[in-house]
Amino acid sequence: MADSMGRMDETTVGLRDGFAGQRMLVVPRSTVAKALRHPVAGKLLVTDAGCYPRAAGHRRSRPTGAREHVLLVCTDGAGWCRVGGEEAAVARGGTVLLPADRAHVYGAAEDDPWTLWWFHFTGADAADLVRAAHAAAGGPVTHLRDPAPVASLVSQVIDALDGGLTTAGLMRATGAAWHALAQVAATGRRAPGPSLSPLERAVEHLRETAPRRTSVTALAAMVGLSASQLSALFRERLGLSPLKFQVQLRMARARELLDGTALPVAAVAREAGYDDPMYFSRQFARHHALTPTAFRERGPVG
Structure with a gap:
């Protein structure tokens, strides 16, 4: 009988698969x-x-x-x-x-x-x-x-x-x-x-892989903590959850593209990790009190 990985030449003893968060x-x-x-x-x-x-x-x-x-x-x-x-x-x-x-x-x-x-x-x-x-x-x-x-x-x-x-x-x-x-x-x-500390390793991974999303469960497993432990560390040291930290990274990428390129807003949304341009625009306005178009039209600051 084949195991969960489709091989006929191996035996699997004990639990096969089905681990929480796998x-x-x-x-x-x-x-x-x-x-x-x-x-x-x-x-x-x-x-x-x-x-x-x-x-x-x-x-x-x-x-x-x-x-x-x-x-x-x-x-x-x-x-x-x-x-x-x-x-x-x-x-x-x-x-x-x-x-x-x-x-x-x-x-x-x-x-x-x-x-x-x-x-x-x-x-x-x-x-x-x-x-x-x-x-x-x-x-x-x-x-x-x-x-x-x-x-x-x-x-x-x-x-x-x-x-x-x-x-x-x-x-x-x-x-x-x-x-x-x-x-x-x-x-x-x-x-x-x-x-590096577990928090530093988690932040490093998120920065290196942004704007792709990483679940809290996967991120915690990567650095040897439970999801609740990692979330508590983020809130204690950074003042926000891992998911909100990832949103900040995506918004930073969006601001960079709006200021430095002529990409349409839909393309900026995709590059910042959002498949739905309308949802991206709402999220951007929520964080910046400006729509992406208005943000671009205001011109670079500094």
């Missing part, structure tokens, strides 16, 4: 076969990606390995992985890079289940990239001092696939995946040490 995207295998013939996407192609927050009972056992290479990044809690006859604990910051067709088992710790960001990938350059990452990190299981930047990139992979399985979407996912794997290869093996 995200999971699976690229149809017919689309994968076609994309692998593309001169760019075919070099490194993401076939599946997701996030499992606090994944109690999560376990994967693949006696013959997965068809694709697998990257796992733990941003909270703990788990374990057994590959090549050796078992390793995986705590916050732990990353696992599993080569295709190699037997492995991994799962969440019972008392403190991990929050796991992951993607499967294949392509002409994929095996070489895995080997290079293993050589740099000293093996398939390693540690990142701060996993949030890599989790942010995995989130961008998910967003790219979720935006539509077009060539452009697959290539955006490819770019974010390359960056994530390069981060693992370049920064793996670092011992735990000082890093």
Whole structure:
């Protein structure tokens, strides 16, 4: 029987999927076969990606390995992985890079289940990239001092696939995946040490990905907090919620475009992350006491 990721050659023990707040995207295998013939996407192609927050009972056992290479990044809690006859604990910051067709088992710790960001990938350059990452990190299981930047990139992979399985979407996912794997290869093996605070990491992700929206649940999972903890931090330190902070970022982008370009208001709305120009205009007027057109007509200030 196939598991939730559509593979017939693996067994799944314990909870399969259905974790609260999870995200999971699976690229149809017919689309994968076609994309692998593309001169760019075919070099490194993401076939599946997701996030499992606090994944109690999560376990994967693949006696013959997965068809694709697998990257796992733990941003909270703990788990374990057994590959090549050796078992390793995986705590916050732990990353696992599993080569295709190699037997492995991994799962969440019972008392403190991990929050796991992951993607499967294949392509002409994929095996070489895995080997290079293993050589740099000293093996398939390693540690990142701060996993949030890599989790942010995995989130961008998910967003790219979720935006539509077009060539452009697959290539955006490819770019974010390359960056994530390069981060693992370049920064793996670092011992735990000082890093940005969870709030700083969350703000950094939002600034880097604006105007795209990130849910509070996904943002919290990325930085190792609950949604309520992260929301409380935003209100305490910044005086507003994560969602209102994202609105501020989108409005800042809109002001920049209205002042510095001749784009029509509908195009400004799209660039600022709003699909509905009328809704954008109402939101803009609510925040600035001017419509977008009136804001532009007033001329640049300063």
